[in-house]
Amino acid sequence: MSRVLTRRELLAGGAGAAILSLAPSQAAAARPADAGASPVRVGMVGVGQRGTSLLRVLLSMERVEIKAIADITPGNLSHAQGLVEAKLGKRPEGYGEGPEDFRRLVQRDDIDAVIAATPRHWHSPVAVAAMRAKKYAATEVPAAVTLDDCWELVNTSETTGMPCMMLENVCYFRDMLMLLNMVQQGLLGELIHCAAGYQHDCRYLCFDEKGEFSETKFAPSEGGPRYQLWGTVDALQRNGNLYPTHPIGPIAQFMNINRGDRFLQLVSMSSKARGLNRWVKEKFGADHPNARRVFAQGDVNTTLIKTENGCTVTLYFDVQSPRPYDLGFRVQGTQGIYMMEKDSIYVEGVSKPDTWQPLDDYRQKYEHPLWRKFAGTAGEFGHGGSDYITVHQFIQAVRDHAQPEQDVYDAATWSAIRPLTEMSVAQGSGAVAFPDFTRGRWKSRPPLKVTAG
Numbered sequence: 001m002s003r004v005l006t007r008r009e010l011l012a013g014g015a016g017a018a019i020l021s022l023a024p025s026q027a028a029a030a031r032p033a034d035a036g037a038s039p040v041r042v043g044m045v046g047v048g049q050r051g052t053s054l055l056r057v058l059l060s061m062e063r064v065e066i067k068a069i070a071d072i073t074p075g076n077l078s079h080a081q082g083l084v085e086a087k088l089g090k091r092p093e094g095y096g097e098g099p100e101d102f103r104r105l106v107q108r109d110d111i112d113a114v115i116a117a118t119p120r121h122w123h124s125p126v127a128v129a130a131m132r133a134k135k136y137a138a139t140e141v142p143a144a145v146t147l148d149d150c151w152e153l154v155n156t157s158e159t160t161g162m163p164c165m166m167l168e169n170v171c172y173f174r175d176m177l178m179l180l181n182m183v184q185q186g187l188l189g190e191l192i193h194c195a196a197g198y199q200h201d202c203r204y205l206c207f208d209e210k211g212e213f214s215e216t217k218f219a220p221s222e223g224g225p226r227y228q229l230w231g232t233v234d235a236l237q238r239n240g241n242l243y244p245t246h247p248i249g250p251i252a253q254f255m256n257i258n259r260g261d262r263f264l265q266l267v268s269m270s271s272k273a274r275g276l277n278r279w280v281k282e283k284f285g286a287d288h289p290n291a292r293r294v295f296a297q298g299d300v301n302t303t304l305i306k307t308e309n310g311c312t313v314t315l316y317f318d319v320q321s322p323r324p325y326d327l328g329f330r331v332q333g334t335q336g337i338y339m340m341e342k343d344s345i346y347v348e349g350v351s352k353p354d355t356w357q358p359l360d361d362y363r364q365k366y367e368h369p370l371w372r373k374f375a376g377t378a379g380e381f382g383h384g385g386s387d388y389i390t391v392h393q394f395i396q397a398v399r400d401h402a403q404p405e406q407d408v409y410d411a412a413t414w415s416a417i418r419p420l421t422e423m424s425v426a427q428g429s430g431a432v433a434f435p436d437f438t439r440g441r442w443k444s445r446p447p448l449k450v451t452a453g
Contacts, residue, residue: 037063038063038399039063039064039065040063040064040065040112040113040395040398040399041065041067041110041111041112041113042058042064042065042066042067042111042112042113042114042115042395043066043067043068043069043070043105043106043108043111043113043114043115043135044058044066044068044069044070044080044114044115044117045069045070045071045102045105045114045115045116045117045118045122045126046070046071046116046117046118046119046122046126046140047069047071047076047077047079047080047117048071048073048076048117050117050140051071051076051080051115051117051118051140052076052079052080052083053381053382053387054115054117054140054167054387054391055069055080055083055084056083056381057381057387057388057391058115058391058395059083059084059087059088060377060380060381060388061391061392061395063399064395065088066084066088066092067092067093067108067110067111068092068093068094068095068105068108068111069081069084069092069093069094069095070094070095070096070101070102070105071094071095071096072096072098072099072101073096074096077094077096078094081094099122102114102116102122102126102129103129106126106129106130106132106133106135107133111135112135112136112398113130113135113136113137113138113394113395113398114126114127114129114130114135114136114137114138115138115139115167115394116130116137116138116139116140117139117140118140120140120141120142120145121145123139123140123141123142123143123144123145124139124143124144124145124149124150124152124153126139127139127143127153127156127164128152128153128156130162131156131157131160131162131164132156132160134160134162135162136162136163136164136165136394136397136398137162137163137164137165138164138165138166138167138394138404139164139165139166139167139411140166140167141166141167141168141243141245141246141415142166142243142244142245142414142415142418143164143166143245143411143412143414143415144411144412144415144416145415145418145419146419147416147419147420147435149415150411150412150413150415150416150435150437151412151435151437153408153411153412154408154409154412154437157408158408163397163403163404163407163408164407164408164411165394165397165404165405165406165407165408165411166245166406166410166411166414166415167390167391167394167406168245168246168249168390168406168410168414169383169386169387169389169390170245170246170247170249170250170327170383170386171249171250171253171386171390171405171406172370172386172389172390172393173250173383173384173386174368174371174375174384174385174386175340175359176250176329177368177370177371177450178359178362178363178366178367178368178371179250179254179329179331179338180250180253180254180368180448180450181366181367181368182338182362182366183254183331183333184447185366186335187335187336187347187362187366188331188332188333188334188335188336188337188338188347189333189334189335189336190333190334190335191254191255191311191331191332191333192311192312192332192333192334193311193312193313193314193330193332194251194254194255194311194312194313194314194329194330194331194332195313195314195315195316195328195329195330196246196247196248196250196251196315196316196327196328196329196330196340197247197315197316197317197318197326197327197328198241198243198244198246198247198316198317198318198319198327199316199317199318199319199323199325199326199327199328200318200319200323200325200326201319201320201321201322201323201324201325202231202319202320203275203276203279203319203320203322204279205231206231206232206235206276206279207232207279207280207283207290210284211280211283211284211288211290212290213232213233213290231319232276234297235273235276235295235296235297235320236293236295236296236297237296238296238297238422239270239296239297239298239301239422239425239426240268240270240297240301240303240317240418240419240420240421240422240423240424240425241268241301241303241315241316241317241417241418241421242297242301242317242418243317243319243418244303244315244317244414244415244417244418244421245414245415245417246327247315247316247327247328247329248313248315248414248417249406249410249414250329251313251329251331252410252413252414253448253450254331255307255311255313256447256448257307257410257413257442258407258409258410258413258437258438258442258445259442259445259446259447259448260309260442260443260445260447261307261308261309261311261442262307262308262413262434262436262438262442263305263306263307263308263313263413263434264305264306264307264308264433264434265305265306265431265432265433265434266303266304266305266306266417266420266421266424266431266432266434267303267304267424267429267430267431267432268301268302268303268304268420268421268422268424268425268429268432269301269302269303269424269425269429270297270298270299270300270301270302270425271298271299271300271301272298272299273294273295273296273297273298273299273320274299274320275299275320275321275322276290276293276295276320277290277291277292277293277295279320295320297320298425299318299320299321300316300317300318300321301316301317301318301421301425302314302315302316303315303316303317303417303421303424305417305434308442315417316328326340326341327340328340328341335347335348335349336348336350336351338359339356342356343358343359344356344357344358344359345357345358345359345361345362368450369451369452370389370393370450370452371389372452373452374388374389374392393405393450405448405449405450405451409437409438409442412435412437413434413437416434416435416437420432420434
């Protein structure tokens with residue numbers, strides 16, 4: 001009889017390469033004998049407001065240990081260490097000697113996984129360092145901000161055999177998982193078109209209390225701007241869809257992107273820029289320098305994507321306009337359509353002709369097993385409970401030594417939209433080819449299966 005590999009043996013050397021081909025649905029059969037009892041040992045990199053929120057989720061889970069935390073802000077680091085000590089009785093080691101001190105953290109041999117919630121330009125360096133150190137990697141969105149970084153994530157994961165999951169929580173929204181269930185069971189027929197966008201008035205996050213760009217530091221306990229003025233820096237220098245992963249994540253899963261289909265090309269265009277100037281003018285007066293400053297980012301970016309199999313996608317990026325928050329999902333197939341704006345669905349032959357039905361009419365039959373299992377627990381945490389389920393699925397993959405449902409190809413593909421749209425806008429809205437990060441393997445990879453652990 002062959003011996004089941006231990007955690008350390010499986011993650012060491014070439015044995016880790018097997019993880020890349022192990023899907024979540026195969027995890028139970030391949031689960032190591034010590035998986036149920038052994039704690040998952042985590043290192044956190046970045047514990048500002050978002051990282052601290054993820055840390056609280058981790059601390060709510062059984063058999064999860066926080067061994068080390070890295071952050072360049074002493075107050076953030078101390079606060080996070082205190083949270084862990086209060087919950088688990090042991091203070092994790094801190095790493096705060098400069099922005100690259102995470103490289104010491106990932107080398108620890110008492111860590112199984114590393115989670116990055118840093119400013120976005122550090123996401124891929126942290127994930128790459130973790131994978132090279134034979135650790136599971138998870139990162140906040142986007143996983144990378146350049147095409148070179150996207151490829152480095154893919155190449156590193158393939159070379160080391162270690163998975164990388166981008167923590168795209170919209171994929172685990174209750175209605176998004178329910179829709180995935182509907183799509184996979186064929187309720188809407190063959191998918192033809194999807195649309196969605198990151199549409200959220202973020203102007204108040206782009207300036208400090210004087211209308212300036214200075215990056216004021218906020219400790220987690222003090223609240224403060226979630227993005228620490230990143231929107232302003234981007235808007236000055238860039239023009240495209242700069243935050244695409246929230247809408248494209250669920251759409252890519254609905255359309256089996258990288259698993260039977262792939263994004264082929266995109267075209268992107270932006271409107272003129274008026275929103276940030278107008279906001280500063282109204283708050284601080286017409287003579288304020290930022291009321292007259294030229295911003296590169298147009299107020300509304302629209303991107304069209306075509307897939308290899310002939311499906312189309314429309315994405316919107318709208319964060320400089322006065323508007324309520326709205327992801328605006330539309331999922332359309334040959335037999336029906338879902339519209340988030342109406343919170344409704346129409347299914348040919350089931351719904352009354354030309355009449356929308358409430359989505360809740362279908363919940364009893366199509367509620368996803370993850371939400372049936374975790375609705376009570378998840379609801380205590382952010383983004384309607386999806387933060388809990390997102391982190392849970394990553395931790396479960398680490399525990400099972402399995403490939404997370406959002407794999408490195410998804411991380412690279414969804415993140416690549418940002419630089420690709422910038423290229424298209426700069427070319428006068430020219431068509432830009434989409435890299436195939438799977439190198440052709442999308443043709444034979446099986447459809448996604450999101451499991452309840």
